[in-house]
């Protein structure tokens with residue numbers, strides 16, 4: 519029996535166009551409509567157990583869960599069983615919006631001041647594994663349009679960059695509030711599992727692209743040689759290898775990062791592959807174990823979380839979390855939810871962060887985060903010259 523033809527449980531039925539989940543990765547796309555049942559929400563550390571309990575109970579609907587993890591691993595996630603999978607290539611929605619207001623949160627100068635305070639703290643920390651060594655600090659950009667923003671039209675525009683994975687994920691809202699989505703174009707894979715084979719492709723250490731090919735090449739040469747960026751990157755790779763090593767019979771990562779290009783940014787990237795010892799370790803367990811990596815949080819995790827709470831003047835919500843899917847066999851893909859915006863009604867809240875280490879320079883981090891806003895700004899048709 520197909521998922522669509524199965525009898526439906528009356529208590530869980532909500533099917534409307536607000537609950538369309540879309541994930542378009544190079545080589546694999548997933549599209550679902552509606553909500554059959556919600557995974558009981560909980561903190562990230564319990565994700566694997568909650569998903570296992572969900573699939574252990576007999577239930578109608580597809581053997582599939584989709585959704586988002588928040589940045590803060592203590593906050594509730596938003597994961598659900600869709601009503602049905604649908605063909606990933608549907609009609610391509612288009613929309614032109616006119617922006618009527620924009621505001622930075624915090625202002626660029628205040629973000630630079632927060633980075634400077636963070637650098638001071640990192641320099642003062644003792645040189646030990648327990649001390650704070652990296653913090654990822656983010657800033658936001660709130661924009662208002664003249665009409666309600668169509669998240670799917672925005673994702674179509676973001677998808678013109680073939681190097682990224684675009685996503686539209688429905689988010690929980692308070693009763694009576696307009697529907698909200700996380701919409702983005704991420705270049706970063708948190709973890710993917712097929713049978714015993716796992717892959718993680720972390721990024722950290724970045725440079726903006728330059729339209730001039732000679733200058734663009736100079737930026738990649740500088741990035742590959744930058745001790746600061748290599749350090750920022752190493753923290754992420756080490757944390758992922760440390761997390762996965764006890765679970766794997768084989769785990770491999772190249773000694774040095776490679777370059778990964780999106781249309782707007784260069785990144786240092788390391789492709790980590792492994793073989794699970796135990797095939798019952800699901801992609802949800804792996805995502806729950808690895809998130810939040812030092813690519814979005816810092817090192818050590820709890821001290822970095824505390825620094826972020828003190829230095830960032832907003833709640834990240836589902837930015838810098840993870841979006842993805844898992845099936846009943848445990849296979850699944852989870853992407854780091856960066857280069858994204860929370861879209862609700864006429865408003866859009868864009869986010870961008872940068873890894874801060876002891877030798878970071880505040881003005882350069884302002885510039886890097888401005889570069890990370892560009893994919894969404896381009897998709898909205900806002901040129902780089904305007905604030």
Ligand SMILES: C=C(O[C@H]1C=CC=C(C(=O)O)[C@@H]1O)C(=O)O
Pocket residue numbers: 654656706721722723724785812813814838856857869870871872873890
């Ligand atoms: C936190 C973000 O990017 C992460 C991913 C790639 C490179 C990063 C960096 O160089 O700082 C960040 O770790 C973001 O885009 O908001």
